[in-house]
Amino acid sequence: PRAKRRAAELGVDPATIAGTGPGGSVTGEDIERAAASKPTGSGMREAIAAAMERAHREIPQYALQHSIDLEPALQWLEAHNASRSILERMLPVTLHVRAVARALAKYPDLGGQYLDGRFEPAKGIHIGLAVSLRGGGLLNPTIRDADQGSLPELWSRIRGLTERTRKGGLRSSEMSDGALTITSLGDRGVDVVHGIIFPPQVALVGFGTVAQRPWVVNDQVAVRRVVEASLAADHRVTNGHLGARFLHRVGRCLQDPQTL
Numbered sequence: 001p002r003a004k005r006r007a008a009e010l011g012v013d014p015a016t017i018a019g020t021g022p023g024g025s026v027t028g029e030d031i032e033r034a035a036a037s038k039p040t041g042s043g044m045r046e047a048i049a050a051a052m053e054r055a056h057r058e059i060p061q062y063a064l065q066h067s068i069d070l071e072p073a074l075q076w077l078e079a080h081n082a083s084r085s086i087l088e089r090m091l092p093v094t095l096h097v098r099a100v101a102r103a104l105a106k107y108p109d110l111g112g113q114y115l116d117g118r119f120e121p122a123k124g125i126h127i128g129l130a131v132s133l134r135g136g137g138l139l140n141p142t143i144r145d146a147d148q149g150s151l152p153e154l155w156s157r158i159r160g161l162t163e164r165t166r167k168g169g170l171r172s173s174e175m176s177d178g179a180l181t182i183t184s185l186g187d188r189g190v191d192v193v194h195g196i197i198f199p200p201q202v203a204l205v206g207f208g209t210v211a212q213r214p215w216v217v218n219d220q221v222a223v224r225r226v227v228e229a230s231l232a233a234d235h236r237v238t239n240g241h242l243g244a245r246f247l248h249r250v251g252r253c254l255q256d257p258q259t260l
Contacts, residue, residue, distance in 0.1 A: 002028040005115060006176060008054075008200060010034075011047030028176065048138055055196050059114075060235040063194060066247040068254055069217075070210055071224040076257040080151075090155040092210065093129075093184060098154055098260045099253035100182055100205050101125045101146040107246040109238050110231075111179030113200040119237045122179030128198065129158065130183035131165040140198055141165050142178040151260060186210060192228045202234035203243075205250070 006028045007014050017034050019026035055061070073095050081089040104111045104125055112121040127146040131139050141161050146154065164170050183195045184207040193206030208228040215224035229250060233243045253260060 001115075002176075003031050005113065005200060006031040010175075011050045028172070045137060051199060052196050055199050059197050059199060059202075061197060061232050062235050062240055062243065064231045064233075064240060064243050064247055065192060066229050066231075066244075066251055068227050068229050068251040069215055069224050070227050070254060071215075073254045073257040074210070074225050087159075088152065090151060092186075093182075093207075094151055094155040094158060095254060095257060095260060096184065096207050097127055097129070097143060097146050097158065097182060098151060099250045100180070101127055102253045102260065103246050103249035104180055105147050106249055107242060109242060110203040110233060110246055112202060112237075114202050114234060114236060115200050119202065122177065124177070124179070126177050126179045128178030128181035128201070129161065130181055130195075131162055134166055139165050139170070139175075140178060140181055141170055141174045142176065144173065144177070180205065182207070184208075186227070193230055195230065195232050197232050197234060202237045204232045206230040206232075 003014065003026050006012075010031060012031050012034050014026045014031065017026050017030050018024070019030055021027040021030070070092070074092065077090060077092065077095065104127075108121055109119075111125065112119055114120075124145055125147040127143045128140045129143055131141060133139065143154075143157055143161060161174060164174070178198070178201060181198050181201060181204045183193055183204060185193050186207055186209040190208050191211065192208045195204040195206040197204045206229070210225050210227045212223050213226045214221050215226060217224065229247060231243050231247050
């Protein structure tokens, strides 16, 4: 079952793989090795297209969008980074991942996989992170237990995971069991990301560009740095009411960065 699930996630045809399991059976590790060895050109794009086609065909998605005041989080981040080396300076994605992880812990129905006609909740807060490859293509490695550890530790894990993804050095454990995926195109100047769920997951969170906007604070208009967060979720598992509560929870976590 795990191999079947991973094949569906990664767009790999098990019939084309020589299995290393008992009796030549194809294992989850076989699937992951095959996916990692794919060329980053047209072959990977075909696999991505197949997964997205499946998402459009099978998943009744609903979409929500929420504006989040990032000023408290960014001021905290700037103070944290001020006395640290370049490699130690965290990027905002660290706060995004931790905030989503904390919200997911409160609303676990948004984290898991829909397989064989039923929802299977994730066994941990394992966050997938969409990573673009320099040669083209996209992979979705997993940050396991993203709700645990300090923020500097989380940033070190994110940085290492991204580097290994782009160098083709992912571990098998980093390509499995994602509960929910985060995609961010903020560094590309995109205001809003309307993502597509990575099947068999049931939700995806997107973050756009951080931009200065007029914002009401204590009944006064001020200039604040704001980000648009979006949610794509599977209507077979959750509904807009729960999804809205989840997105608001993400926002509240980012308003209080000391608790992350």
